[in-house]
Amino acid sequence: MTDRDEPTLEHPSRHGDDARTPVPGGRETMPAGRVLVVIVVALVTWAFLSAPSLKRASEAQPLGT
Amino acid sequence: MLFPTVDFAIFFALVFLGHWMFNPKPLPWKLFMIGASYVFYAWWDVDFVWLLAGVSAASQLGVLAVARQRDEMRKRIAMVAGVALTLTPLLYFKYYGFFSLNATNAASSLGLNLGLPLVQLILPVGISFFTFMAISYIVDVYRGHTQVASWIDVFLYLSFFPHLVAGPIVRPDELIPQLRVRRDPRHLDIAGSAWLIVGGLFKKVVVSSFLATTMVDPVFGDPSAHSAIDAVFGILAYAIVIYADFSGYTDIAIGVAKLLGFQFPQNFDRPYSARSLQDFWRRWHITLSRWLRDYLYIPLGGSKRGEIRTYVNIVVTMVLGGLWHGAAWTFVFWGLYHGVGQAIGAWKRVHLPERAESPLMIWSQRLGTFALVCGGWVFFRADSMATAFTLLGRLLLGWTTPTEVVTPLVVGTIALMLALQYAPRGPGLALQGAISRWRPVPIGLAGAAALFVIATLGPQGVAPFIYFQF
Numbered sequence: 001m002t003d004r005d006e007p008t009l010e011h012p013s014r015h016g017d018d019a020r021t022p023v024p025g026g027r028e029t030m031p032a033g034r035v036l037v038v039i040v041v042a043l044v045t046w047a048f049l050s051a052p053s054l055k056r057a058s059e060a061q062p063l064g065t
Numbered sequence: 066m067l068f069p070t071v072d073f074a075i076f077f078a079l080v081f082l083g084h085w086m087f088n089p090k091p092l093p094w095k096l097f098m099i100g101a102s103y104v105f106y107a108w109w110d111v112d113f114v115w116l117l118a119g120v121s122a123a124s125q126l127g128v129l130a131v132a133r134q135r136d137e138m139r140k141r142i143a144m145v146a147g148v149a150l151t152l153t154p155l156l157y158f159k160y161y162g163f164f165s166l167n168a169t170n171a172a173s174s175l176g177l178n179l180g181l182p183l184v185q186l187i188l189p190v191g192i193s194f195f196t197f198m199a200i201s202y203i204v205d206v207y208r209g210h211t212q213v214a215s216w217i218d219v220f221l222y223l224s225f226f227p228h229l230v231a232g233p234i235v236r237p238d239e240l241i242p243q244l245r246v247r248r249d250p251r252h253l254d255i256a257g258s259a260w261l262i263v264g265g266l267f268k269k270v271v272v273s274s275f276l277a278t279t280m281v282d283p284v285f286g287d288p289s290a291h292s293a294i295d296a297v298f299g300i301l302a303y304a305i306v307i308y309a310d311f312s313g314y315t316d317i318a319i320g321v322a323k324l325l326g327f328q329f330p331q332n333f334d335r336p337y338s339a340r341s342l343q344d345f346w347r348r349w350h351i352t353l354s355r356w357l358r359d360y361l362y363i364p365l366g367g368s369k370r371g372e373i374r375t376y377v378n379i380v381v382t383m384v385l386g387g388l389w390h391g392a393a394w395t396f397v398f399w400g401l402y403h404g405v406g407q408a409i410g411a412w413k414r415v416h417l418p419e420r421a422e423s424p425l426m427i428w429s430q431r432l433g434t435f436a437l438v439c440g441g442w443v444f445f446r447a448d449s450m451a452t453a454f455t456l457l458g459r460l461l462l463g464w465t466t467p468t469e470v471v472t473p474l475v476v477g478t479i480a481l482m483l484a485l486q487y488a489p490r491g492p493g494l495a496l497q498g499a500i501s502r503w504r505p506v507p508i509g510l511a512g513a514a515a516l517f518v519i520a521t522l523g524p525q526g527v528a529p530f531i532y533f534q535f
């Protein structure tokens with residue numbers, strides 16, 4: 001296998017049917033690029049949801065920490 | 066860097082991106098991952114980074130010395146020297162204070178003054194785990210079970226951040242071959258990984274923190290002030306706390322590794338459904354159990370040197386396993402307790418006839434084993450033998466004292482966590498299968514909602530994982 005055969009964060013549609021292949025347990029898999037989308041969406045949304053408590057926590061701390 | 070923190074979330078998002086970008090180029094990828102892992106470790110205490118590097122270098126030097134010898138005796142000497150060199154930092158940081166204090170006390174009772182400096186050293190995080198992995202590498206090369214790896218592979222094998230601070234204890238032949246091949250970025254098990262990470266966070270941040278602060282800390286902190294009912298539920302709560310804490314950490318570690326394309330060995334398999342102490346150790350901290358078996362019990366002779374020697378080997382292995390958890394007499398006693406229990410179990414298998422299995426017998430064995438394990442946890446958690454015996458004494462004498470800390474929520478949480486040990490796996494797998502068919506944005510939104518619920522139910526700030534101190 002050459003470097004060219006090793007896609008990394010390319011668009012999943014380029015991999016055709018391979019993009020969603022089941023793993024043992026009946027789960028379908030996902031390419032790394034889409035997983036990165038999951039991670040970013042989860043973190044950004046969580047930050048918005050938690051903004052009030054994060055603000056309270058930061059205000060409760062001494063300045064400079 | 067703790068897993069359940071914003072720091073780690075940002076760190077992991079960046080490492081995930083870099084990991085898959087460098088993935089096609091082995092050398093830059095390895096350098097990137099070593100750098101990321103050392104940053105992860107340095108987040109605790111930058112001063113101890115040299116220690117991780119030193120143990121890595123010592124194990125590789127030991128392995129090269131083993132591989133260079135042709136004569137079996139010289140090979141063995143090189144292996145022992147390599148193991149001794151690798152073990153030295155662990156012995157010094159973890160056991161010097163315990164040894165010097167006890168040796169000084171013993172000598173002074175005989176009227177002698179040893180003059181040993183009494184110092185309390187800070188224990189570097191994860192030292193017990195990466196030292197055991199380093200020993201595995203040296204011994205496995207000596208035994209011919211694994212090949213000599215390159216320096217860079219050894220440094221990455223020992224520092225790889227998902228397992229670095231609290232395991233699982235991954236064998237060289239499980240991880241080093243995975244470092245040598247490029248991971249396939251097209252097939253990541255997002256649902257399986259997310260299930261492990263979110264479930265692990267829930268166990269640690271919600272379940273473990275809640276029971277630790279409401280039940281375990283008050284009861285173990287001042288057992289004489291609590292009733293027998295408090296003592297019973299304090300002990301049961303600690304059984305759940307240590308399971309939720311440690312298996313939660315392991316689940317997160319395995320899930321994180323999965324997202325990077327790595328398979329880690331399973332570390333827990335419903336331990337509180339075990340039917341004997343031996344069965345318990347096949348289900349609890351599995352990677353430590355097999356390490357103790359392969360690198361301690363079998364070299365001691367295992368079961369090949371007669372019946373009595375087998376029992377002695379079991380007890381010695383478990384006592385040393387107890388001591389691995391911490392330099393204190395409570396851990397020594399805990400190891401002895403499990404060793405004697407397992408030796409009795411082994412004796413029964415040899416000398417008592419097998420009885421036909423019935424549901425009543427199976428459940429009696431499960432309840433009996435759980436009670437024995439809980440008895441051991443008293444010594445594991447107590448800060449001294451006196452505290453442990455005071456707490457056990459409350460079980461006999463505290464029935465007239467009113468209960469103060471047992472609430473319906475505490476009882477319900479303990480009951481739910483115990484019931485989950487027997488829950489069928491099907492519904493969880495079906496849910497993972499359904500989630501895996503969602504688009505990325507809905508999965509991300511669901512993950513955010515789960516994180517929000519966990520953060521809302523959990524306390525402000527998260528205590529370090531229990532096993533970090535080991």
